Amino acid sequence: MFKIFNPNKIFSVTSKAPKYILFIFVIVISIGLMEALIFSPEDYKQSHSVRIMYVHVPAAWISLSIFSFITLLSLSGFIFKNKNFFLIAKSLAPSGLVFNIIALVTGSIWGKPTWGTWWAWDARITSMLILVLFYLMYLIAWRIFEDKENVSKITTFISLVGIINVPIIKYSVDWWNTLHQPASINILSKSTIHSSMLFPLMIMTAAFALFSLLIFLMKYNTELIKIKNKGLDRL
């Protein structure tokens, strides 16, 4: 069923794809940066500080999506007994962690002019900080445990516990009284953000998604070569 995920078959694609993804990423991020820093309007309340949204929000979205993917892939690895799912999940984690850190740092920078503080133990900020800890635990587990059977069990356990935090992050602004405003972009109902701000936000999200795809492919290729390196030792 999952022959399409056979590393031997897909390496010819994954090894050539990064240079094309990098090329598209450079074009999309250039358009996104011009839109975000020059063409998009300032906010009537937050003035130019609203521009931080164009890096903060996509970074948070992508880090949450990557963690959800990691959990789904880890679980699928167990259900379908496919080790490649674990390899894909492992290769996704570094970019997820970096996006999570970007969301926290840029959020902190945005907090100073908006709320008058760099940090607050607000429900959303705290739950995002907890997600960083889960990313770290996940990546450290891959480093310290040698046995492949054990490491896939441990990392799946970490991702399953960590995924509980994802809906908490999403709905924290509705469940608790926080400094964050409720979601401005809704898939099921009308978004409250103006199209002049929505467009650059979507472009930047596309650029960030392309960058995470680029890093994922580079990591995945590295992991495959590592496996083949071990294979040469056994020859």
Place this chain on the structure above:
Amino acid sequence: MINELISMNGYGSYVWSAFGFTILSFSTLYLVTRSQYLKEKNKFVAKFGALDPKKSEAAKSQSIIKEILSNNQSI
């Protein structure tokens, strides 16, 4: 125009540092990932070169090994 873009009504330091941090993080992650990839690939090429001809022929029958040894995967 340029001054306005830099100062952004007094919010320039916040906006530019947020974008600067993002670009710095992207560059670092890209360079670290690339160096790990190249290190692993060079290790593989060196190991493959040290194999005796019989073993290297056997290994070369795998398409993935041919791909790793080819030079068209520059990133």
